[in-house]
Structure formats: structure tokens, C-alpha cells
Amino acid sequence: MTATPQTSAETPHTESRSKEPRTARGRKTLRLILDAAAEEFGARGYHEGSIARIAQRAGVAIGSFYTYFDSKEAVFRALVADMSRQVREHVVPFILAAPDRLAGERAGLTAYLDFVRTHKALYRIIDESAFVAEDAYRRHYVDVADGYATSLEQAFGRGEVSDGDWQVRAWAIMGMNVFLGLKYGVWDDGRPVDEIAAAAHALIADGLAPPR
Known part of the structure; x- marks a missing residue:
């Protein structure tokens, strides 16, 4: 789930591009709705979450919600893309x-663990998208992996790996x-992130083979 420099940033989107905000006020409202959706789905899950509570959390009218999203699924899909972008x-x-x-x-891992500790809803939302919007779930990981692979190949070209x-x-x-984030970002956030990143870095840099 960690980001890679080769993955392009995305803006929050809905099922209809015509609903994208064209003003600063509109972009602020959309941001409020997406943040509120993260709170709602993070706390209750997709099926128990409601548009009414999302609007209430955002401090906007129900009509304002429908200005940007046609349905609960639409805002959930936009949220998956938005959280992926935020990580990057x-x-x-x-x-x-x-x-x-x-x-x-x-x-990057240190920064990712820091992000997860302040956005713990990330895992519930991404994991639940596998059942609610499987294409968005797959796209999240495939896009990151493709960018990651490209950036590793470029690092090889520079003689770095x-x-x-x-x-x-x-x-x-x-x-x-992903699993380091789950364990040390969501379940057990008391251990220093630098310490965790150092242990993972040793594995990446040196592998499991004993020193010769």
C-alpha cells in the first residue's frame, strides 16, 4: 500500500465528471464530504454507514451531498481513490x-506508518472495497504495483538496486x-516507527541469508 514516485496523483472523483467542483468553495465542500465519509465508513463500515450521517458529520445538507455523489457507493468509490491519493x-x-x-x-515505510497511525480507517475502507467495489480495490493495488515496479527498474538503471x-x-x-501497517499502524501503534522501518530495511537490503 506504500506509495511510489511513479504513481500519478489523482483528484477525488465521482461516477460523473460533471459533478466535479469548479470553485474553491465546491472543492472545500467535497473535501468535507470525503473526510466525513472516511469517518463514517471507518466507524460503521459500508453497509451500516449512511448518507445522512455522512452529511451530518460534514456539516452539509443532504442536497449538498447529492450535488457531488449519486449514491453511497459513489462516495465510497471516490473515497477509495482519494485515500490512495492521500497515501501517495x-x-x-x-x-x-x-x-x-x-x-x-x-x-517511505516510516512515512507510511506515520500516515496509517493518523488514518486508521484506511485499512477498513480499502479491505471492504474488495467486496463493495472490487474493481476499485484491484485498481488501488495494481496501480501502486505498476508504479513501484517502474521506479525499481529506474533505480536499477541508476545503479541503486x-x-x-x-x-x-x-x-x-x-x-x-501492508501488513507492517496493519500490525504497527492499526493494531499496535506504540512501537517507534523508525525502529520498525529499520528492521524492514535490513530485510530488503540484506535479505535472510546469513552473512558470508
Whole structure:
């Protein structure tokens, strides 16, 4: 789930592009609705969540909700894309600021764990999308993996990582980061993120083989 510099940012969207806000006020309202939807679905799940409570949490009228979204599923789909974008926007600058790709992996994981600890609804929403909007769920991971694979190949071209199967490596690193986020971001957030990232970085950099 960790971001990669090659994945392009996305703006929150609905099922109809005509509903995208054209003014600063509209963009602010949309942001309020998406944040409220994250709270509602994070607390109650998709099936128990309601449009009325989303509007109440956002401090907007029901009519304002329907200005941007046709249904509960529409706002949920937009939320999945929006949370994916938020992860990328938070993590990518740390990866890019690192001196090389291996250092970037460590910095990116640290940033990702920090993000998860302040956005714990992320896991419930993404996981539930596998059943509510399977195409959005798949797109979330496939897009990240494709960008990750490309960025690893580019790092190889700069002499920063060894050669290998970029897709397999991308999915393997993503899988590790996803479960580290679940364990140390959602379930047990008391351990310093730097310590966790250092342990994961040692595995990526040195592998499991004993030193020669």
C-alpha cells in the first residue's frame, strides 16, 4: 500500500465528471464530504454507514451531498481513490528526498506508518472495497504495483538496486508494507516507527541469508 514516485496523483472523483467542483468553495465542500465519509465508513463500515450521517458529520445538507455523489457507493468509490491519493501524496516526497532507493524504501515505510497511525480507517475502507467495489480495490493495488515496479527498474538503471523481476519485487515489498501497517499502524501503534522501518530495511537490503 506504500506509495511510489511513479504513481500519478489523482483528484477525488465521482461516477460523473460533471459533478466535479469548479470553485474553491465546491472543492472545500467535497473535501468535507470525503473526510466525513472516511469517518463514517471507518466507524460503521459500508453497509451500516449512511448518507445522512455522512452529511451530518460534514456539516452539509443532504442536497449538498447529492450535488457531488449519486449514491453511497459513489462516495465510497471516490473515497477509495482519494485515500490512495492521500497515501501517495504523503509518502512520495520522503522517497524522493532520500539519497538513493534503498534509503527511500526506509523513509517511505516510516512515512507510511506515520500516515496509517493518523488514518486508521484506511485499512477498513480499502479491505471492504474488495467486496463493495472490487474493481476499485484491484485498481488501488495494481496501480501502486505498476508504479513501484517502474521506479525499481529506474533505480536499477541508476545503479541503486540489483537486477530482478520488478513486478514480483514490487508486490513482495508492498505486501510487507501492508501488513507492517496493519500490525504497527492499526493494531499496535506504540512501537517507534523508525525502529520498525529499520528492521524492514535490513530485510530488503540484506535479505535472510546469513552473512558470508
